[in-house]
Amino acid sequence: MARLVMKFGGTSVADLDRIRNVARHVQREINAGHQVAVVVSAMSGTTNELVGWCREASAFHDAREYDAVVAAGEQVTAGLLAIILQNLEIDARSWLGWQIPILTDGAHGVARITGIDGARLIERLEINQVAVIAGFQGIGPDNRISTLGRGGSDTSAVAIAAAINADRCDIYTDVDGVYTTDPRMVPGARRMARVAFEEMLEMASLGAKVLQVRSVELAMVHNVPMVVRSSFDDPEAIDSSPGATPPGTLICDEEAFMEQQLVTGIAYSKDEAKITLRRVADRPGVAAAIFLPLSQGNVNVDMIVQNISEDGKTTDITFTVPQGDFARARKVIDDQRESGEISCELVSGSEDVVKVSVIGIGMRSHAGVAAQAFNALAEKGINIQLITTSEIKISILIDAAYTELAVRSLHSLYGLDKKQD
Ligand code: ADP
Numbered sequence: 363m364a365r366l367v368m369k370f371g372g373t374s375v376a377d378l379d380r381i382r383n384v385a386r387h388v389q390r391e392i393n394a395g396h397q398v399a400v401v402v403s404a405m406s407g408t409t410n411e412l413v414g415w416c417r418e419a420s421a422f423h424d425a426r427e428y429d430a431v432v433a434a435g436e437q438v439t440a441g442l443l444a445i446i447l448q449n450l451e452i453d454a455r456s457w458l459g460w461q462i463p464i465l466t467d468g469a470h471g472v473a474r475i476t477g478i479d480g481a482r483l484i485e486r487l488e489i490n491q492v493a494v495i496a497g498f499q500g501i502g503p504d505n506r507i508s509t510l511g512r513g514g515s516d517t518s519a520v521a522i523a524a525a526i527n528a529d530r531c532d533i534y535t536d537v538d539g540v541y542t543t544d545p546r547m548v549p550g551a552r553r554m555a556r557v558a559f560e561e562m563l564e565m566a567s568l569g570a571k572v573l574q575v576r577s578v579e580l581a582m583v584h585n586v587p588m589v590v591r592s593s594f595d596d597p598e599a600i601d602s603s604p605g606a607t608p609p610g611t612l613i614c615d616e617e618a619f620m621e622q623q624l625v626t627g628i629a630y631s632k633d634e635a636k637i638t639l640r641r642v643a644d645r646p647g648v649a650a651a652i653f654l655p656l657s658q659g660n661v662n663v664d665m666i667v668q669n670i671s672e673d674g675k676t677t678d679i680t681f682t683v684p685q686g687d688f689a690r691a692r693k694v695i696d697d698q699r700e701s702g703e704i705s706c707e708l709v710s711g712s713e714d715v716v717k718v719s720v721i722g723i724g725m726r727s728h729a730g731v732a733a734q735a736f737n738a739l740a741e742k743g744i745n746i747q748l749i750t751t752s753e754i755k756i757s758i759l760i761d762a763a764y765t766e767l768a769v770r771s772l773h774s775l776y777g778l779d780k781k782q783d
C-alpha cells in the first residue's frame with residue numbers, strides 16, 4: 363500500500379468526460395489498495411478567461427480581488443470530481459485551500475506556500491476517503507484567498523505530498539513524460555525514463571513549462587519523487603500494484619542514477635528582453651548604480667555582460683529581463699540617467715531575443731560541451747549575443763528568428779534525437 367498524490371492539469375479535466383476519465387485513474391489506484399489525495403487544475407482555458415475578465419474590468423485591479431476571481435476555476439473541478447467519484451461509490455470529499463489550510467505569504471497572484479497542516483487530510487486518507495483538493499490556491503496572512511502563480515497546481519500537489527508524507531507525486535498531463543526538449547517544437551524529441559531533480563529544476567526554470575519551477579524546488583527539498591505521466595492513457599490498462607513501475611518520467615534524486623548522460627535536454631524561453639547601455643562611465647559603483655535600482659523596482663535581471671573597457675573610461679553593459687519587466691526596466695534606467703546616477707551615451711533594447719539552454723549533470727565532469735554548442739550555432743550562421751553558464755547548464759541568447767533552428771541543431775548535436783527504425 364502506498365500513499366499517493368495524483369495531480370491533473372487543465373487538459374486532463376477539460377470537460378465532464380475528461381473528469382470521468384480522471385475518476386477512473388483514481389479508481390484504479392484505490393482498487394490497488396493505495397491512499398489517494400487528488401489535486402486538480404481548472405478546466406483548460408478557464409483560468410485564462412478569468413484573468414481576462416479581471417483585466418477587462420480594470421487594467422489596475424486589486425491583487426486580492428484578482429485572486430478571488432482566478433481561484434474559482436479549481437473550486438469547480440474539485441467539486442465535480444468529488445461528485446463523479448461518489449457516483450462510482452468511492453468515498454470522496456472536496457477541499458479548498460483555506461479548508462486544509464494551505465498557508466501562503468501575502469504576495470497575492472504569486473504567493474508562496476509557507477505551511478500545510480496535513481493532519482486532517484491524513485485522518486481522511488486513513489479511513490480511505492479520497493481528498494480532492496483545489497490546486498493553485500491557499501490562504502494568505504490577511505485571511506484572504508491567494509493564488510500561486512500560473513501553473514501553480516503542480517506546486518500545490520508537491521507541497522501536499524510533502525505535508526502528508528506521500529510516497530510519490532504523480533503529475534498527470536497531456537504528454538506522457540518529460541522530453542529532451544519541447545516535443546511540440548522538435549518531433550524527434552525523446553521521452554526520458556528518469557531526470558534528476560537538479561536537471562529538471564534547470565529545465566523548468568529555463569523554459570520547459572511542463573512543470574512549475576517551484577514544484578521541482580519543493581520536491582527536491584523534501585525529496586518527493588515525482589512522475590510526469592499522461593492522463594490520456596487507458597486507465598484500466600495500467601498496472602498499479604505495489605512495486606510496479608508507473609509509466610512516464612521519474613524525477614528523483616541523482617543518487618538513484620546508474621549512469622549519467624552528458625546532456626539531458628534543451629530548453630528555450632521566449633520570455634526575454636535585452637537592454638544595452640553604451641559608453642557607460644567605467645568607474646567603481648557603476649554596476650551597483652544600474653542593478654540596485656532595478657532590484658528595488660522588482661525587475662528580475664538574468665544574464666549580464668560587461669565589456670572590457672578599451673580606453674579605460676567607458677564600457678558597454680548588456681543584460682536581460684523577462685518581457686513583462688522590460689518597460690519598467692527601461693524606465694528605471696531612464697530615471698537613473700536623468701538624475702545623473704549613471705552616465706551613458708545610448709540605451710537600446712530588444713524583445714526579439716530568445717534564450718536557448720543546454721542542460722546536463724554530466725557537464726560537471728566533462729569539458730568542451732559549451733565549445734561544441736558555439737561551434738554548432740556558428741555552422742548554422744546563428745550569432746550569439748550573450749552567454750551564461752553554471753555547473754550544469756549553458757544558456758545562449760540569440761535572435762528569436764533562429765529559435766527552432768538552434769534548438770533542433772543542439773538537440774541533434776548531443777545525440778538526443780529519437781533513434782530511427
Ligand atoms: P497541464 O495543463 O497538465 O499542467 P502544461 O501545459 O502545463 O500541462 O504542461 C504540458 C506541456 O508542456 C506539454 O503539452 C508540452 O508541450 C510542454 N513542454 C514543454 N517542454 C517540455 C518537455 N521538455 N517535455 C515535455 N513537455 C514539455
Ligand code: ASP
Pocket residue numbers: 371372403404409410435497498511512513514515516
Ligand atoms: N489553473 C492555473 C493555471 O492555469 C493553475 C494550473 O493549472 O496549474 O495557471
Ligand code: MG
Pocket residue numbers: 371513516571572573574
Ligand atoms: Mg501546467
